[in-house]
Amino acid sequence: MPPQTRRIGRANRGNWSTLSGRHQIHLLAYGEDLLSRLAQCILSDHAATLPDLHHIVVIFPHHASAARFRRVLLTQSIKQGHGALLPPHTTTLVRWVCKLCPHSGKLLSTTARTALLRQTLLAHPKLCDPQDSWALADSLLKLFDELQTSDHRVADELREFRTTLAKAYGIESHTKEQLGYEASLIHTLWHSWTEQLNEQGLTDPVQAYVQSLNQSLDQARNSRIYLAGHVNLNDVELDWVKHLLDSGHLQIFMEGQYGHHGYHPDTVITQLLDHLNKPDPAAAPINNYGRLLNTVYDGSGQSWYRRIADQAVAAPHSPAVDKLTLHLAADAEREAQAVDLLVRRWWLQGKRHIGVVTGDRKLARRVRALLERAGIQVEDAAGWRLATTSAASALASWLDAIEQNFSHTPLLDLMKSPFVASPQNDNHNDCHSDAVHGLFEHECVLKSQITDSLERYQNHIKQNRLRLIESHGPDSVTALESLLAQFDLAAKNLLKLRDGHHHPGAHFLSALHHSLDQLGMGQRYHQDTVGQQLIHLLSEMGQAAADHNLGYTWDEFRAWLNRQLEQHNFQPPLRGQGVELMGLIESRLYSFEALIIAGASSEHLPGKTPSSAFFNDGVRSQLGLPKVAQSRNILFYDFRRLLQSAPHVVITSRQEEQGEPVIKSPWLERLQHFHQQTYGNDLDEPALTTWVSHANTRIRQVDTLPLPIAHGAPHPAPDVHLLPTHISAANQQRLLNCPYQYFIYDCMGIAQTLRLTEDLEKSDYGERVHRILHAFYADVTELAGPWQGLINEGNRQQAEAMLEDISKQVFLEDTRNNILARGWLYRWLGLIGKFVDWEVMHQINWRPDATELSFDHPLDVDSTIQARGRIDRVDKCRSGFAIIDYKTGVTSSVTDIERGEQVQLPFYALLHGGPVDKISFLSLSKDRFGETGTLDGDNLKNTVTLLQRRITATLTELKRGAALPAWGDEKTCDLCQLEGLCRKQMWEVDDNASI
Numbered sequence: 001m002p003p004q005t006r007r008i009g010r011a012n013r014g015n016w017s018t019l020s021g022r023h024q025i026h027l028l029a030y031g032e033d034l035l036s037r038l039a040q041c042i043l044s045d046h047a048a049t050l051p052d053l054h055h056i057v058v059i060f061p062h063h064a065s066a067a068r069f070r071r072v073l074l075t076q077s078i079k080q081g082h083g084a085l086l087p088p089h090t091t092t093l094v095r096w097v098c099k100l101c102p103h104s105g106k107l108l109s110t111t112a113r114t115a116l117l118r119q120t121l122l123a124h125p126k127l128c129d130p131q132d133s134w135a136l137a138d139s140l141l142k143l144f145d146e147l148q149t150s151d152h153r154v155a156d157e158l159r160e161f162r163t164t165l166a167k168a169y170g171i172e173s174h175t176k177e178q179l180g181y182e183a184s185l186i187h188t189l190w191h192s193w194t195e196q197l198n199e200q201g202l203t204d205p206v207q208a209y210v211q212s213l214n215q216s217l218d219q220a221r222n223s224r225i226y227l228a229g230h231v232n233l234n235d236v237e238l239d240w241v242k243h244l245l246d247s248g249h250l251q252i253f254m255e256g257q258y259g260h261h262g263y264h265p266d267t268v269i270t271q272l273l274d275h276l277n278k279p280d281p282a283a284a285p286i287n288n289y290g291r292l293l294n295t296v297y298d299g300s301g302q303s304w305y306r307r308i309a310d311q312a313v314a315a316p317h318s319p320a321v322d323k324l325t326l327h328l329a330a331d332a333e334r335e336a337q338a339v340d341l342l343v344r345r346w347w348l349q350g351k352r353h354i355g356v357v358t359g360d361r362k363l364a365r366r367v368r369a370l371l372e373r374a375g376i377q378v379e380d381a382a383g384w385r386l387a388t389t390s391a392a393s394a395l396a397s398w399l400d401a402i403e404q405n406f407s408h409t410p411l412l413d414l415m416k417s418p419f420v421a422s423p424q425n426d427n428h429n430d431c432h433s434d435a436v437h438g439l440f441e442h443e444c445v446l447k448s449q450i451t452d453s454l455e456r457y458q459n460h461i462k463q464n465r466l467r468l469i470e471s472h473g474p475d476s477v478t479a480l481e482s483l484l485a486q487f488d489l490a491a492k493n494l495l496k497l498r499d500g501h502h503h504p505g506a507h508f509l510s511a512l513h514h515s516l517d518q519l520g521m522g523q524r525y526h527q528d529t530v531g532q533q534l535i536h537l538l539s540e541m542g543q544a545a546a547d548h549n550l551g552y553t554w555d556e557f558r559a560w561l562n563r564q565l566e567q568h569n570f571q572p573p574l575r576g577q578g579v580e581l582m583g584l585i586e587s588r589l590y591s592f593e594a595l596i597i598a599g600a601s602s603e604h605l606p607g608k609t610p611s612s613a614f615f616n617d618g619v620r621s622q623l624g625l626p627k628v629a630q631s632r633n634i635l636f637y638d639f640r641r642l643l644q645s646a647p648h649v650v651i652t653s654r655q656e657e658q659g660e661p662v663i664k665s666p667w668l669e670r671l672q673h674f675h676q677q678t679y680g681n682d683l684d685e686p687a688l689t690t691w692v693s694h695a696n697t698r699i700r701q702v703d704t705l706p707l708p709i710a711h712g713a714p715h716p717a718p719d720v721h722l723l724p725t726h727i728s729a730a731n732q733q734r735l736l737n738c739p740y741q742y743f744i745y746d747c748m749g750i751a752q753t754l755r756l757t758e759d760l761e762k763s764d765y766g767e768r769v770h771r772i773l774h775a776f777y778a779d780v781t782e783l784a785g786p787w788q789g790l791i792n793e794g795n796r797q798q799a800e801a802m803l804e805d806i807s808k809q810v811f812l813e814d815t816r817n818n819i820l821a822r823g824w825l826y827r828w829l830g831l832i833g834k835f836v837d838w839e840v841m842h843q844i845n846w847r848p849d850a851t852e853l854s855f856d857h858p859l860d861v862d863s864t865i866q867a868r869g870r871i872d873r874v875d876k877c878r879s880g881f882a883i884i885d886y887k888t889g890v891t892s893s894v895t896d897i898e899r900g901e902q903v904q905l906p907f908y909a910l911l912h913g914g915p916v917d918k919i920s921f922l923s924l925s926k927d928r929f930g931e932t933g934t935l936d937g938d939n940l941k942n943t944v945t946l947l948q949r950r951i952t953a954t955l956t957e958l959k960r961g962a963a964l965p966a967w968g969d970e971k972t973c974d975l976c977q978l979e980g981l982c983r984k985q986m987w988e989v990d991d992n993a994s995i
Helices: 034-045 066-081 093-100 110-122 131-147 158-169 173-197 205-215 235-246 267-275 288-296 306-314 331-346 361-375 389-402 408-416 423-427 433-447 455-461 465-474 474-496 505-518 521-528 529-548 554-567 605-609 617-623 629-642 666-679 688-695 731-737 738-747 762-777 796-810 812-817 822-831 832-842 894-898 904-912 937-959 969-973 987-993
Strands: 025-028 055-061 088-089 223-227 250-255 324-329 352-356 378-379 577-582 594-596 649-654 847-859 862-876 881-887 916-926 931-936
Touching: 025 034, 025 267, 034 055, 034 066, 034 250, 055 093, 066 088, 088 093, 088 250, 093 205, 093 796, 110 131, 110 173, 110 529, 131 173, 131 205, 131 554, 131 862, 158 173, 158 617, 205 235, 205 649, 235 250, 267 629, 267 666, 288 306, 288 666, 306 666, 324 331, 324 666, 324 894, 324 969, 331 352, 331 361, 331 594, 331 649, 331 688, 361 378, 361 577, 389 408, 389 474, 389 505, 389 529, 389 554, 408 433, 408 474, 433 455, 433 465, 433 474, 455 474, 465 474, 474 505, 505 521, 505 529, 521 529, 529 554, 554 812, 594 629, 605 666, 731 738, 731 904, 738 796, 762 796, 762 822, 762 847, 762 862, 762 881, 796 822, 796 832, 812 822, 832 931, 847 916, 862 904, 862 937, 881 904, 894 931, 904 916, 904 937, 916 937, 931 937
Parallel strands: 025 250, 055 088, 055 223, 223 250, 324 649, 352 577, 352 594, 378 577, 594 649, 881 916
Antiparallel strands: 847 862, 862 881, 916 931
């Protein structure tokens, strides 16, 4: 890198005017509209050239002010008779000087800086842990930028640099070794970095900016420059400003007061004017409210109680009344509602320049949502991180899907993204994208419990294609097949890079671009403003990786990409009017008709003071580097300025956040306590708390239709064509438990809500055990078994071994995906011995005849009705059959079965049709293993006969139009999903009692 920038131009102390008599530095009082004053000055200074102002340059610290300034300037020019203007150039200092004197060499992009320095760090393993390389690169670049824009020069020799640091730290020469690591790290990497850039013919962007500043002085004299709102200039910028002040080509506009030092809002103003050799400006007039705020934040050392007493004498009545309100909300939602309510009140009063300033982006998003629900459009001058946009979320979902073997969660997010072009859109058929991802979610994920793997999704669709076409239509099925194939094809090149090895960064970006194009995301990004910025960022990364031979593993590439998305902001176009959301920095030049400073907690105001990885403030002062405390003082200045930037200012905070107490901003605490002790009130407005709590102050949809008539329990009577054409144990149990359930599920055909269970649950455990026992006695593909012959004491060990083999095969996929599934496996393995014990005794009289036996035949009393069911196990003896149902959970009692309250086993006996001698549950429980709920002999015959009669009678009544009421039985309702339909809580008491 070149030597540090030269010091150019020295202004004479005390010179506040150019030769023509115009003021060079305009120090306005807090509360004065700086943009209006700036516009007046420009129109006055250049009245002779109106309406042509193109030779004027107005430099702001942030682009957010430009739109409002142009509006203010035009308004004032119209008042002077100029309906149109050739406007001045409004910009920031960096943009203007770099455009005025562009760098002629090869410029290192901001995207490549951190990545390239990290690569340099990794070449010095003794100085850097690879795990901390990104963070260290950020810290070093910040230090390097400070060094380039200051008067300090890093010595060529390490010994000299170490001596300089020792003097700054105040360390004796014989203990300089204590600085060994820090000095060696900075010195080595600074010179390695500069040498690397020189070897590659690159110029750092900050270095290029410094060069442009130095080279722009001659050309800058061709313009009239107005510097507005800048309170923090580095050494190079200060030299540039001094030179143009001396030549009379620059004027400075800012608000504040001179003469304060230390921890005070106006410290930044005093420091700036001292550096410019422009001390002792004429004091701007201060009103009573301003004097109160000056007293609150006085840093002169006068005691707190002396200031309170003096203030009470100077102003017996509070000048803050009707100007400042402090509101403490209960929580974040109440605070957002308070901000929403205040803005809406002011809007109805005709105010159109309303500001909401906050550093709490979560609160800002909630406020924006509430206001837009009320029909008030909000401009966000602060913008938002690119990583939080829907375009970046779609990209993250795509990469997450690749990393997680196409897990259903990121895959569903991707399918639902508007940036993914589904194949059906290209084929112009009638299939909607909602139908496609709905089919995937319902059939593949919820119903089949497939949680990952494109191959598994595709195989499931292939195996069930005819059924899916019948239920969802051919277009949806074909579109889903095409979409999954599209994902498979788009992922191929990226998957090759997930091998744990280093690959050129350009390969990652090329494969990513290619995959986005195959998914249709590239085209849709180009049609979206945020997407365009995202594509531009990816292109910059690709160019940086190719230019500098950057290499990464997959995880390192993701880390680089994520950092870039976090560090880049999306800024929508601004109109400079209406309701504007912004941070403290963006608010610096604004005046409002009404203002809210929201989220005034210590976390956000001032927030965590940015720390420096290198040097404390004392050393920084000795080296001529900016102090860490400077950033806090700037925020303090911006906060103090805001307190007088509107006729009415409201500051909001909250008591707690997710159950934890919230500490108020120390600046707010000081103001509130001072006012409380001086005037006996804390500037709170109790009415605001009441209004926020009142439902009538919230925006809600107004339904003009009359309220529905109160009614009791539903009791629909289905049409004959809605009656199911089959009966089963499940629907007969539903009819018995709650006829309304039968109406919804079996007559209306509404399916029960499915949910994904990534962890194995008890119901899943039961299914696995049923499959194991089925495979033990039947030939099941890819599973060991079946068992041949009877089980006795002589072969029981072989039987147990086969059951263990089958069990491990059945649970294999579960245990691979989730280690917790092993608990369920071990639970079952512990019961195998008991099961074999039972089999040995049971097979003395019974022989297994069939397992998982399905029936589907016409009902004897009505051939139009099919009787369906699947019996877990049927055993046979000389006289007849025994029906056994496996239960890993709760079983029904004999009493409930005999009374007809539980119909499963009797229904199976009726369904079987043969001579059934016994029915029973086999409880597969550690505490209660064995047969239970057993019925045989006359008890069994009577129970089956009564069930048959009830089925016949029920079918007859339903065909005659019998109603299907909701019983409201507590036990049934506790397990029911239909509360939203039957609305049990809304039933009338009398109607409920009559049931």
